[in-house]
Amino acid sequence: MLDSSEINHFLENGYVRIDQAFSSEVATECMRILWRDIEADPDDPSSWNKPVVWLGGYHDQPFREAANFPKIVSALNQLIGPGRWAPLSGLGTFPVRFPTDQDTGDTGWHIDASFPGEGDPNDFWSWRVNVLSKGRSLLALFLLTDVGESDAPTRIRAGSHIDIARLLAPAKDEGIAIKDLDYTETANRTEILATGKTGTVYLCHPFLVHSAQINKGSRPRIMAQPPVFPKQGFNVLKDQDLEVYPIEQAIREALK
Secondary structure, three states, X not given: OOOHHHHHHHHHHOEEEEOOOXXXXXXXXXXXXXXXXXXXXXXXXXXXXXXXXXXXXXXXXXXXXHHOOHXXXXXXXXXXXXXXXXXXXXXXXXXXXXXXXXXXXXOOOEOOOOEOOOOOOOOHHHOEEXXXXXXOOEEEEEEOOOEOOOOOOOEEEOOHHHHHHHHHHHHHHHOEEHHHOOHHHXXXXXXXXXXXXXXXXXXXXXXXXXXXXXXXXXXXXXXXXXXXXXXXXXXXXXXXXXXXXXXXXXXXXXXX
């Protein structure tokens, strides 16, 4: 699925974009279910009363089908390794962003956490991440609507996974709470917008720094952001003569 230039792009920039990763027909079926729960009319702006609506995980048939299209499964096998990641049973959470000029309060730079710390497990910002990427293989972004530059595309700091790996290395297994990571270390990285047509998928390294933004367009933007979980730990700091896949190779190269 991914050629050598795309693998190298993932290693250097921390993400790869797959166009037409799942079909528009499946996306339409997913949207039909989502709009049932959004409590707004997609064609009536007067019903768009909130700047952002969060929907939980969905595991209905079209969501499972979208998550397991051959292009996606093949790319995950290439990046993580066959049999080393848990198959997706759905598409995670859905941030639905409506056109607004309001600050939604959820647009800060961050990486997604992997495991709870010793504090309140319900306090997301106290969750941690370590250099071994315990508990997480990748972050996937599934575009269920067309997303242009004004439609709240996720902002990505290309190559920031390298900086984060270096920040995490001294903390070893214990890791660092995501609220305590110094994201200013990645401020000089080139910013990329995760735009694309419906059916586009971005596969992102778990250390890739990203952020949401408000929707300055004219239509609601809907995407899914499921995590990909590992079945086994990564061969990041070990010296064994084992096959190394791009997800762990990227961390190894950052720590050279």
